[in-house]
Amino acid sequence: MAMTLRCFRHLPSLLHRSRLAALWGPPRAPPAPLPSGCSHCGHQMLLSRQLATKKAKGKGQTQARVNISAALVEDIINLEETNEDMQAVVEALKEDFNRNLSVRTSPGALDHIIVVTEDGKFPLNQLGQISQKSPQLLIVNMASFPESTAAATKAIRESGMNLNPEADGTIIRVPVPKVTREHRESLAKLAKQSTNKSKDALRKVRSKSVNQVKKFKSKVSEDTIWLLEKQIQQMADSAAAEMDKLLAAKTKELLG
DSSP, rough: HHHHHHHHHHHHHHHHHHHHHHHHOOOOOOOOOTTTOHHHHHHHHHHHHHHHHHHHHTTTOOOOOOOOOGGTTHHHHHHHHHHHHHHHHHHHHHHHHHHHSSHHHHHOTTOEEEEETTEEEEHHHHHSSEEEETTTEHHHHHHTTTGGHHHHHHHHHHHHSSEEEEEEETTEEEOOOOOHHHHHHHHHHHHHHHHHHHHHHHHHHHHHHHHHTTTTTTSHHHHHHHHHHHHHHHHHHHHHHHHHHHHHHHHHHHHO
């Protein structure tokens, strides 16, 4: 009788364990380790897992961003170098905005106008001495390179800065136009054109990188190629978005 009572005392816990076992199923074996000495296979498996995760998370939601470790794919493409090339295009646009697109014309605004001479292309400040005689007049003294006076005059006129220079011997007088609404709108239009040219340059960087990745189609998995192309596109989209912000800020500055 005592033995029977002891068995009944343990019956609830035994039933509880059996229910859990039925829910959980048999114990799972630990995951198999990656093959030793096959780092490239390991990289592809890691990338495939990332891809599966991204696809699963993206169902019915905004697709998650891909973020590949550059070290995993350095034998295919240098992602850091690709990003640097794209950022260089953004910085060039920013420099163009600051240097050439301003409602206030100063001597420094003429410094980097490129002058085409028989000996090559040179910034204007390497050929002439630029100074401001009055708020409405800039002077370029071409005494050091008199033979380039005509070329410098042409370069200033065609710089897109709405300037109409006049040469008198080796002196180039550059009247500074009054800031009119038309002038502001003209500069804003030039800012848009510069941004479009920069985006063309950005697309060339992206295409070059994607073509580099496609060369490895026969050597790596489709998942790896897909992830890399996605990563490159995201980098390009980020740079383009930065350009759009620069354009919006510059347009606001120019139009007031």
